Amino acid sequence: MNQLEIMLVFPSALASIQALARTIKKFGGNASTEGGCIVCESRDPKLATRLTGLSGVHSVAIARKVASRFSDITSAIVQAGSKAILPDEKFYVKVVQTAKADYVDRDIEFVSAGALVGKLTEINALPAKSEHEADRVILAVVGKKSAYVCVKTMKH
Numbered sequence: 001m002n003q004l005e006i007m008l009v010f011p012s013a014l015a016s017i018q019a020l021a022r023t024i025k026k027f028g029g030n031a032s033t034e035g036g037c038i039v040c041e042s043r044d045p046k047l048a049t050r051l052t053g054l055s056g057v058h059s060v061a062i063a064r065k066v067a068s069r070f071s072d073i074t075s076a077i078v079q080a081g082s083k084a085i086l087p088d089e090k091f092y093v094k095v096v097q098t099a100k101a102d103y104v105d106r107d108i109e110f111v112s113a114g115a116l117v118g119k120l121t122e123i124n125a126l127p128a129k130s131e132h133e134a135d136r137v138i139l140a141v142v143g144k145k146s147a148y149v150c151v152k153t154m155k156h
Helices: 017-026 047-052 072-083 105-119
Strands: 003-012 030-034 037-043 057-067 090-097 136-142 144-153
Touching: 003 017, 003 047, 003 144, 017 030, 017 037, 047 057, 047 144, 057 072, 072 090, 072 105, 072 136, 072 144, 090 105, 105 136, 105 144
Parallel strands: 090 136
Antiparallel strands: 003 037, 003 057, 030 037, 057 144, 136 144
């Protein structure tokens, strides 16, 4: 049986998030909203590609679900980043927090970026000053119970 895939669907500016969630359910995915995105769980590995082509979808990210504890999120970001970041690339850690917690998104970004610098020293990967300067962005969306660390993003 196929592994459960977690996808984050980011709607375009004018799309109705509820209508988009209903459409995703018709495609066979279990969809719920988390902040400004839709969390979709499915056993269909090709669903992410099909969702990218939907009207009203800005982008779709394949993500790893972790507990929304600070240590779990930073660990997952470092793990994902160390696999995704290539030699001599500039990276940026971006965290979108959709629920209140005892930490702020900037804390996670700072700690995760620092840990990645230490881990990626031998391949000369360095943090970028902004998302626009980066060759690779490691995105995490933090909700009330779970956080999602994106390992691949596809745009419409």
